[in-house]
Each structure stands twice: as C-alpha cells, then as structure tokens.
Amino acid sequence: MLDRLANWLRKIGHSAIEGIWRLGYAGKFMLLTLLGSGSSFTRIGLVVRELYYTGVRSLVIIIVSGLFVGMVLGLQGYETLQRYGASSSLGVMVALALVRELGPVVAALLFASRAGSAITAEIGLMKATEQLSAMEMMAVDPISRVVAPRFWSGVISMPLLAAIFNAMGIFGGYLIGVVLIGLDEGSYWSQTHAGVDFRYDILNGIIKSFVFGIAVSAIAVFEGYDSPPTAEGVSGATTRTVVTSSLVILFLDFILTSFMFRGV
Amino acid sequence: MQSENFLEVKDLNFTYDTRPILKGINMTIPRGKVVAIMGGSGCGKTTLLRLIGGQLKPSRGHVKFDGRIIHELSRRELYETRRKMGMLFQFGALFTDLSVFDNVAFQMREHTDLPESVIRDLVLMKLHAVGLRGARDLMPNELSGGMARRVALARTIALDPMLIMYDEPFTGLDPISLGVIGNLIRKLNDALGATSIVVTHDVLESFQIVDYVYFVSEGAIVAHGTPEELQKSTVPFVHQFIHGEIDGPVPFHYPAADYPEDLALESGNA
Numbered sequence: 001m002l003d004r005l006a007n008w009l010r011k012i013g014h015s016a017i018e019g020i021w022r023l024g025y026a027g028k029f030m031l032l033t034l035l036g037s038g039s040s041f042t043r044i045g046l047v048v049r050e051l052y053y054t055g056v057r058s059l060v061i062i063i064v065s066g067l068f069v070g071m072v073l074g075l076q077g078y079e080t081l082q083r084y085g086a087s088s089s090l091g092v093m094v095a096l097a098l099v100r101e102l103g104p105v106v107a108a109l110l111f112a113s114r115a116g117s118a119i120t121a122e123i124g125l126m127k128a129t130e131q132l133s134a135m136e137m138m139a140v141d142p143i144s145r146v147v148a149p150r151f152w153s154g155v156i157s158m159p160l161l162a163a164i165f166n167a168m169g170i171f172g173g174y175l176i177g178v179v180l181i182g183l184d185e186g187s188y189w190s191q192t193h194a195g196v197d198f199r200y201d202i203l204n205g206i207i208k209s210f211v212f213g214i215a216v217s218a219i220a221v222f223e224g225y226d227s228p229p230t231a232e233g234v235s236g237a238t239t240r241t242v243v244t245s246s247l248v249i250l251f252l253d254f255i256l257t258s259f260m261f262r263g264v
Numbered sequence: 265m266q267s268e269n270f271l272e273v274k275d276l277n278f279t280y281d282t283r284p285i286l287k288g289i290n291m292t293i294p295r296g297k298v299v300a301i302m303g304g305s306g307c308g309k310t311t312l313l314r315l316i317g318g319q320l321k322p323s324r325g326h327v328k329f330d331g332r333i334i335h336e337l338s339r340r341e342l343y344e345t346r347r348k349m350g351m352l353f354q355f356g357a358l359f360t361d362l363s364v365f366d367n368v369a370f371q372m373r374e375h376t377d378l379p380e381s382v383i384r385d386l387v388l389m390k391l392h393a394v395g396l397r398g399a400r401d402l403m404p405n406e407l408s409g410g411m412a413r414r415v416a417l418a419r420t421i422a423l424d425p426m427l428i429m430y431d432e433p434f435t436g437l438d439p440i441s442l443g444v445i446g447n448l449i450r451k452l453n454d455a456l457g458a459t460s461i462v463v464t465h466d467v468l469e470s471f472q473i474v475d476y477v478y479f480v481s482e483g484a485i486v487a488h489g490t491p492e493e494l495q496k497s498t499v500p501f502v503h504q505f506i507h508g509e510i511d512g513p514v515p516f517h518y519p520a521a522d523y524p525e526d527l528a529l530e531s532g533n534a
Contacts, residue, residue, distance in 0.1 A: 134353055
C-alpha cells in the first residue's frame with residue numbers, strides 16, 4: 001500500500017518536473033526566436049513568403065466559416081430578438097458578437113487547425129528529414145531562418161484573418177436579416193454603425209486576435225521544433241498544436257474578456 | 265600556421281543519458297586525405313560526425329579542427345568554423361521547398377553578397393561537377409535517390425569546404441549511382457584540395473576510394489589502417505565485417521534466454 005502511494009507520488013513528481021522543464025525549454029526557445037528575429041525584418045521576403053502559406057492559404061476557410069457563422073447568428077438572433085420586438089437591433093447584435101468574441105476566437109481556432117498544424121508538421125518534417133541539421137551544418141541558424149519567419153507571419157496574419165472573418169460574418173448577418181427576412185436595410189446598418197464602438201469593441205477584438213496569434217504561432221513553431229524526428233512524433237506534435245492552441249485560446253479569451261468587457 | 269594533422273580526435277567520449285555511445289576515440293586525419301570510418305549500424309559513427317561538426321558536445325576529450333578545439337568555440341566562432349565544413353547527410357536532406365538550383369545556391373545567398381549572375385554561374389559549375397546541370401529546375405521530389413544525393417553533394421561543396429563529411433553516402437543506391445558517388449567523393453576531394461571523412465559500412469565501394477580506414481565497434485576503435493592492411497587483418501571483428509560473415513564477434517542472435525528453455529522444451533510441454 002505504502003509502495004503504491006510512493007510510486008504514485010513519484011509519478012506525479014516526475015510529471016511535474018517534466019512539465020516545468022518543458023515550460024522552461026519552451027521559454028528559452030521563444031527567447032531565442034525573438035533574438036533571432038532580426039533577419040525576419042531585414043529580409044522581409046522570408047516573412048512575406050510565409051504570410052502566403054499561413055495567411056493567404058487560410059482565406060477560404062476563414063471566409064466561408066465567417067459567412068456561415070454570421071448567417072447562423074442572423075437566424076438565431078432574429079428568432080430571439082423578435083420575441084421582444086427588437087428585431088431591428090439584429091445588425092448590432094451580430095456585429096458585437098462577432099467583433100468582440102466570435103471573430104477573434106473562431107478565427108483563431110480555425111487558424112490553429114489550418115495554419116498552426118501546417119507549421120508544426122512542416123518544421124517537424126524538416127527536422128525528421130535532417131533539413132534543420134543540414135542548415136546548422138551550413139552555418140545557418142534554423143531558428144532565424146525557419147522558425148522566426150513562420151512565427152511572425154502567424155502573428156501578422158491572425159488579426160487580418162479575424163478582421164476578414166468579422167466582415168464576412170457581418171455580411172452573412174445582413175444576408176439573413178435584410179435579404180432573406182426583409183428587415184429595413186437603413187436601420188440595419190445605422191444601428192450597427194451606432195452600436196459598435198471603435199475603441200471599446202473593435203480595438204479590443206484586434207488586441208484579442210493579436211494575442212491569439214502570438215499564442216498559436218508560438219505553440220506551432222515550438223511543437224514542430226521539439227517534435228521527435230519520427231512519423232509518430234510529427235503526428236503527435238501536430239495534434240498537440242491543435243489541442244493546446246484551442247485550450248490556450250479559450251483560456252486567454254476568458255482572461256482578456258474579463259479585463260476588457262466588465263459592463264462598466 | 266595550419267597544422268598538418270587537419271583533424272585530431274583525442275580521447276573522445278560521448279554519453280547519451282547514461283548510455284555510453286563513444287568510448288575513448290583517438291584518430292588523426294591528415295590534410296588532403298579521404299578517410300573512412302566503418303562499423304555496424306548504431307556503433308556511433310554518425311555521433312562521431314556530429315561531434316566533429318559541433319552539433320553535440322563530448323562528455324570527455326575533444327575534436328581539434330584546423331588547430332581549434334570545436335566544443336570550446338563560441339556560437340559565433342562555431343558558425344564561422346562550419347563555413348569551412350560541408351556535410352552530406354544520409355538521404356541528402358535537400359530543402360524540399362526549394363528547387364535543385366536554389367538548394368545549391370542556398371549557402372551562397374546566405375553567406376555571401378555575390379551578385380545573382382555570379383551565383384548562377386557558380387551553381388551551374390557545381391551542378392556540372394556532379395553531372396546534373398540539366399536538372400537545375402527540378403524539385404527534390406522529382407529526383408531519384410542517386411540524383412538527390414548528387415545534388416546534395418553539389419550543395420555540400422557550394423562554398424569549397426576544407427573538410428567534407430559524408431554520412432552513409434552509399435545507402436540505398438543502385439550500383440551505377442553507387443559508383444558515381446564513390447568516384448565523385450574521391451575526385452572532388454582531390455580537385456578541391458579538401459579533406460574527407462566517409463562514414464559508411466559499404467566495404468567494397470569505400471575501399472576503392474579511401475586512403476585510410478578506422479573501424480568502430482561498440483563506440484571504440486578496434487582497428488585502423490590502409491584498405492590493403494585491413495584486408496589482411498586478423499582482428500575477428502574486421503574479418504567478419506569485411507567478409508560479411510553472419511556470425512562472429514557480432515552475433516547473429518540478439519541476446520535472449522536459452523532457446524530450449526524459451527520454447528519450454530525442458531518442462532515437457534513439447
């Protein structure tokens with residue numbers, strides 16, 4: 001009995017030490033990434049190329065999802081608002097829900113699944129096929145050349161993708177509210193315009209998506225760089241990127257929302 | 265002044281976790297020679313190359329390259345030293361998102377300010393040396409194993425390194441590609457005035473092109489000499505290795521319990 005308890009405690013201790021060690025390693029890795037970011041800005045072509053792969057190639061999923069999320073919000077919002085005779089406020093409800101919460105959060109979740117997993121798999125496979133080692137042996141730092149441009153491209157892409165998601169969502173809400181249901185177009189847009197504050201709503205939404213961009217990109221590059229150089233290792237790292245990013249996005253969203261929107 | 269022994273490995277030990285991989289390796293490689301490091305899979309040959317390249321740090325001992333102890337170099341000094349080295353990885357390790365041309369041009373663009381027209385000429389010269397000038401626009405996934413190895417070789421010699429390291433350059437190649445790569449290793453070494461280390465277990469091919477051979481077994485050097493000397497060697501491991509005997513100091517069977525006992529023959533279950 002005592003032995004089993006001791007074993008159990010040992011396992012917990014081991015996991016805790018492992019976790020702390022990995023966290024420290026991730027911190028050191030991020031520090032090296034930031035220190036090695038110089039070339040990402042002096043050779044902007046490296047980041048632009050990655051922007052295409054992470055940002056532009058995520059556009060389809062972001063545009064389609066944004067449109068459908070906006071249309072669903074339009075349908076659900078109208079159904080609820082008309083009970084209270086407030087269906088003309090549909091536009092502002094859809095816009096606020098998107099700009100404050102759904103835009104940054106859903107876009108970040110989609111970004112983690114689409115671009116985050118791709119970044120992890122690419123870096124992981126480069127490691128498994130010794131491309132990173134080859135780079136090191138050519139006296140080229142893989143953190144500056146491979147990791148940093150991908151990190152910064154994610155950080156830059158995320159707010160832009162969230163903005164596109166919001167725009168498409170608002171358009172989706174318009175399609176349902178005005179085109180399908182027949183609400184007055186002028187009142188739809190004027191209420192939306194009047195009800196959304198630039199600093200309080202839009203800027204906070206941008207800050208959120210920027211923070212999510214940092215989190216997802218950091219997790220994606222770290223998991224790729226740290227993945228065991230095997231097929232199983234890369235697949236595990238890719239899964240971890242999506243799962244960890246999703247949980248971190250939701251956790252950070254709660255923290256940020258509690259600071260940004262306190263109803264005062 | 266440049267030392268005559270271009271590379272010296274002294275009492276080199278490397279331990280992974282608690283498992284010793286290399287145990288007291290000593291070797292000297294003179295300038296201009298092609299030296300093979302031979303041994304079975306997992307005996308620590310590749311680890312030795314990584315220690316020479318400074319990708320790993322030894323537990324004890326040192327590697328001295330061109331008069332400088334590798335593991336004592338700062339990061340900046342190590343990167344400067346690596347510019348004098350080239351390494352051909354086992355499966356080429358070509359950058360899969362770059363064309364053949366861009367792979368060979370990679371180091372030139374990273375480390376020099378040469379105009380693109382000069383880089384173009386240099387890349388074509390390197391590709392011509394490995395016979396693949398016509399494949400400049402192909403992507404790595406369009407190359408056969410032998411071609412990929414040759415492109416990687418062109419990339420390795422892109423900046424005319426003083427030391428070229430080859431990690432299992434003959435693995436998985438057909439006889440023609442094998443002969444081509446073997447030939448290139450020797451010719452390029454002599455043409456560039458470089459020094460080469462070939463980690464391999466291909467006896468036939470490597471004995472034709474190298475000047476000296478070190479045999480590594482279980483992390484230690486068990487024999488060394490010229491190919492002619494080693495062919496006459498009576499060291500049991502070397503004899504088994506060179507003649508490809510299935511049993512000897514390297515046993516056919518992985519350590520296991522007694523066979524009849526394992527089959528439960530003695531307990532009358534048969």
